[in-house]
Amino acid sequence: MAEQGVAQVWRRIRSMYRIEGNKCVTCDTHFFPPRPVCPECRRKGNLENYTFKGLGSIYTFSIVRQAPDDFKRQMPYVIAQIELDEGTRLTAQIVNIDPEDVEIGMRVRACFRKIKEFGHGGIIVYGYKFEPTMKVTGHE
Amino acid sequence: MVGIVGYGVYVPRYRIKTTDIAEVWGDTSGRIGKGLGVFEKSVPGPDEDVATISVEAARNAIKRSDLDPKDIGALYVGSESHPYAVKPTGTIVAEAIGCTHDMTCADFEFACKAGTAAMQVVMGLVQSKMIKLGMAIGSDTAQGRPGDALEYSAAAGGAAFLIGMKNPLATIEETVSFTTDTPDFWRREGEDFPSHGARFTGEPAYFRHVKAGAESLFKKTKTTVDDYDYFVFHMPNGKFPIAMGRQLGVPKEKLEESLVVRQIGNTYSGSAMMGLARILDIAKPGSKIFMVAYGSGAGSDAFSITVEDAIEERRGQVPTVDDYIERKTYVDYATYAKFRRKIKALG
Numbered sequence: 001m002a003e004q005g006v007a008q009v010w011r012r013i014r015s016m017y018r019i020e021g022n023k024c025v026t027c028d029t030h031f032f033p034p035r036p037v038c039p040e041c042r043r044k045g046n047l048e049n050y051t052f053k054g055l056g057s058i059y060t061f062s063i064v065r066q067a068p069d070d071f072k073r074q075m076p077y078v079i080a081q082i083e084l085d086e087g088t089r090l091t092a093q094i095v096n097i098d099p100e101d102v103e104i105g106m107r108v109r110a111c112f113r114k115i116k117e118f119g120h121g122g123i124i125v126y127g128y129k130f131e132p133t134m135k136v137t138g139h140e
Numbered sequence: 141m142v143g144i145v146g147y148g149v150y151v152p153r154y155r156i157k158t159t160d161i162a163e164v165w166g167d168t169s170g171r172i173g174k175g176l177g178v179f180e181k182s183v184p185g186p187d188e189d190v191a192t193i194s195v196e197a198a199r200n201a202i203k204r205s206d207l208d209p210k211d212i213g214a215l216y217v218g219s220e221s222h223p224y225a226v227k228p229t230g231t232i233v234a235e236a237i238g239c240t241h242d243m244t245c246a247d248f249e250f251a252c253k254a255g256t257a258a259m260q261v262v263m264g265l266v267q268s269k270m271i272k273l274g275m276a277i278g279s280d281t282a283q284g285r286p287g288d289a290l291e292y293s294a295a296a297g298g299a300a301f302l303i304g305m306k307n308p309l310a311t312i313e314e315t316v317s318f319t320t321d322t323p324d325f326w327r328r329e330g331e332d333f334p335s336h337g338a339r340f341t342g343e344p345a346y347f348r349h350v351k352a353g354a355e356s357l358f359k360k361t362k363t364t365v366d367d368y369d370y371f372v373f374h375m376p377n378g379k380f381p382i383a384m385g386r387q388l389g390v391p392k393e394k395l396e397e398s399l400v401v402r403q404i405g406n407t408y409s410g411s412a413m414m415g416l417a418r419i420l421d422i423a424k425p426g427s428k429i430f431m432v433a434y435g436s437g438a439g440s441d442a443f444s445i446t447v448e449d450a451i452e453e454r455r456g457q458v459p460t461v462d463d464y465i466e467r468k469t470y471v472d473y474a475t476y477a478k479f480r481r482k483i484k485a486l487g
Contacts, residue, residue, distance in 0.1 A: 073186040073481075074186045111196065112196060113188065114189055124224070135463050136464055138457065138458055
């Protein structure tokens with residue numbers, strides 16, 4: 001029997017690994033996750049794939065101190081909404097910083113991390129998390 | 141000539157001091173770390189593994205090269221801690237860095253020299269014009285049984301080398317290998333931690349193979365120690381490469397710059413490659429580098445490398461090995477045990 005969840009994970013690989021969304025060429029609005037139709041331009045819209053640069057700022061965040069089982073090893077950790085430079089927002093963990101040092105407006109960039117595992121013998125889900133821009137991210 | 145057209149490394153943020161590990165096992169003298177020549181080691185975060193480390197190193201390598209990842213025809217990841225027993229790490233890396241699907245990919249294993257074995261294969265594919273560009277990665281989140289000597293050095297990190305013919309940052313003139321069946325260190329299928337032959341890992345294993353690889357390369361290239369500016373040997377600890385250098389008559393100052401093991405520990409498949417990256421970060425064009433990687437089991441891969449002028453314009457674009465060494469946050473043994481899944485109740 002096929003393992004539950006594999007197809008859903010596989011379908012999102014490009015979005016999760018490379019922050020691949022799309023943009024409407026007509027109104028220059030970026031979307032993540034990718035949308036099938038531009039909600040503004042509708043029929044006049046023209047969507048094309050777009051890989052986000054992975055840079056942005058923390059719009060808001062929360063420190064998680066009571067986590068689901070899959071995330072217990074990481075407690076306490078920060079989950080944030082990030083406003084990407086292209087204008088869209090997404091939700092992701094913030095890593096490589098102590099939770100008490102995270103601030104709204106902080107510049108961050110996407111890094112590649114393990115998101116979760118489907119148990120000991122199941123698939124491993126990888127994707128984006130964000131870290132502060134610093135010397136080792138090539139930003140100082 | 142075939143050469144390195146881009147390279148990048150990644151070392152996780154966390155460190156544990158070897159004195160902290162020793163104290164847990166009842167040694168407060170500080171002798172163990174000093175004896176091994178390893179003062180702290182890198183520890184992967186709870187959401188880091190060989191796939192994530194490899195992706196970060198590979199992205200740095202591509203950024204430095206300024207080449208299109210779509211031109212990569214082969215990608216190999218060498219490690220002894222691949223996240224899956226069956227499903228190549230390379231597939232994850234290739235997708236994450238934006239390679240096309242028209243490429244070949246596989247995972248390599250040869251203890252600590254799996255990454256340099258991958259370099260040799262990529263060199264062959266490039267030289268035979270089967271591919272234009274290939275990537276070889278050496279990356280590990282090394283395992284050490286709690287309380288075992290390995291726990292003081294088994295670290296995490298990775299290095300990625302992009303190999304091609306056009307405008308290399310460093311040319312690889314020659315490579316040779318030396319291989320025997322020597323059971324100095326192994327891990328059986330399904331085992332969490334490796335086993336080793338303790339003192340047997342020295343003379344008949346590391347020293348014999350590194351020496352044979354080095355002598356074979358000297359002979360093939362008709363060179364001597366005097367022809368090289370820098371030496372890089374695999375670094376299972378801080379002691380072995382220095383002893384090896386002494387046996388081969390290498391002046392200490394030609395070896396010193398590569399000894400990243402003191403600050404980050406043994407990054408296994410990333411070890412010698414990390415040392416090479418450290419040298420490429422600082423070497424002047426025209427410098428000659430002699431590298432011998434060692435893998436238990438056992439074998440060695442030796443490389444003769446010349447730094448080219450192109451390296452200077454590629455510096456400053458991506459973080460150096462030293463940038464990663466300096467970026468650190470210390471954790472205590474309890475946090476280390478939590479991150480490394482030594483607390484079994486957490487699954």
